[in-house]
Amino acid sequence: MAQADWLMMLGGLFLVIGIALLIGGRSEEKGYYNAVSRRTDVREFMVHEPERPEPGALKVGGWIALAVGLAMLVIGGAFWLWG
Numbered sequence: 811m812a813q814a815d816w817l818m819m820l821g822g823l824f825l826v827i828g829i830a831l832l833i834g835g836r837s838e839e840k841g842y843y844n845a846v847s848r849r850t851d852v853r854e855f856m857v858h859e860p861e862r863p864e865p866g867a868l869k870v871g872g873w874i875a876l877a878v879g880l881a882m883l884v885i886g887g888a889f890w891l892w893g
Contacts, residue, residue: 814893817886824879828872835868 812890812893814886814889817882817889821879821882821884821886824875824882826879828875828877828879831868831872831875833872835866835872838864838868839866
């Protein structure tokens with residue numbers, strides 16, 4: 811396979827991973843805050859303190875993977891067209 815094909819396949823893989831991380835982060839965050847909101851003490855739910863970095867980290871990782879995947883697809887497409 812040509813270099814452009816591999817690059818585009820890896821870009822697609824990064825896109826899939828990024829989307830999965832975004833969905834996972836969103837569902838983890840939603841599940842956590844839904845669990846907290848059912849408690850009698852909802853101060854943590856209302857003010858979001860202390861901060862929970864785990865769901866945010868998954869979402870940031872998802873955005874990074876999406877950016878890398880899109881860049882790889884664009885570069886692979888350029889190589890494929892002009893290479």
